[in-house]
Amino acid sequence: MRYLPLVFLLAASPAMAQSPELEKACVTVAQNFLLVPVIKTGVVQSFPELDPPGARLTYSTREDAKASDFTNEIECEFSSATPPFTLTRFCISDTCYSENEQEPENRRRYLEVKALMDRQK
Numbered sequence: 001m002r003y004l005p006l007v008f009l010l011a012a013s014p015a016m017a018q019s020p021e022l023e024k025a026c027v028t029v030a031q032n033f034l035l036v037p038v039i040k041t042g043v044v045q046s047f048p049e050l051d052p053p054g055a056r057l058t059y060s061t062r063e064d065a066k067a068s069d070f071t072n073e074i075e076c077e078f079s080s081a082t083p084p085f086t087l088t089r090f091c092i093s094d095t096c097y098s099e100n101e102q103e104p105e106n107r108r109r110y111l112e113v114k115a116l117m118d119r120q121k
Contacts, residue, residue, distance in 0.1 A: 055075075
């Protein structure tokens, strides 16, 4: 039996997505927040089994994005792992947005994105 080198095992692709719907909802959060019609995604992960369920992904707003361009990250949390998901919180880079945020501007941005998401139901 032949064994694969450890380096190859560590370079394997990320785990398969567990919830394409959660991931799509998080992409929509990013598009609404960033005011862009399309974003390109890099690594996408979803966690429907966690409480709260959520997704996170790397993204780029560049049309000709290369692998090295996916340095931006967004994390989304929802009240449910099935539609309607209901956005409860999201973080872009090191800033988080939710209804309970102390910073009024961050709370306002959350309420705006949540309103847009609620309209799409």
